[in-house]
Amino acid sequence: GAGVSQSPSNKVTEKGKDVELRCDPISGHTALYWYRQSLGQGLEFLIYFQGNSAPDKSGLPSDRFSAERTGGSVSTLTIQRTQQEDSAVYLCASTMGEGNQPQHFGDGTRLSIL
């Protein structure tokens, strides 16, 4: 499609389970970002991929969070041993390259931990 695609759109899981969230960036976009948005809050940066460079993981809140980007395109955000405080909307964005280009967002995955 033309935009950033995220799946699933909603995920409900039990505390302690692992979850995987997927992001398909806009075709040709080399930079990919993950953000977390808690209810009524702004967006919190998690991780940034740019081309083949090592990712900027400075925003990951704990070692239960990890992300990878295969083939420079699709990315997966994994949360292990989920906790209730992980409940949030996880948003993915992409841009064409380096620098301060505007980021284009997907519609997010709403994660609920029971």
Add this chain to the structure above:
Amino acid sequence: GQQLNQSPQSMFIQEGEDVSMNCTSSSIFNTWLWYKQEPGEGPVLLIALYKAGELTSNGRLTAQFGITRKDSFLNISASIPSDVGIYFCAGHLDYGGSQGNLIFGKGTKLSVKP
């Protein structure tokens, strides 16, 4: 960490009224972006600003990059019901080079009464 102070937190206005919201920071930014987010969707870019003093319009929306590079405002003229949503400011800090993640304000929730 770096913060963007966005105000007001929420606004309740009558259709036809003008709206103004702003973001300030103690840090210098080299890009300011304004996004709108509607329920269940990701943020959508409204206006991007790249130079201090820059004033840019997009239809009924006008935004400015402050001269000090520490602030930005967004104005909406003659509001209509479909303007309802949460408006976020975001920016790239001036590290003297390119960097990835955006810093987001906490949003201004706009409600428009017909």
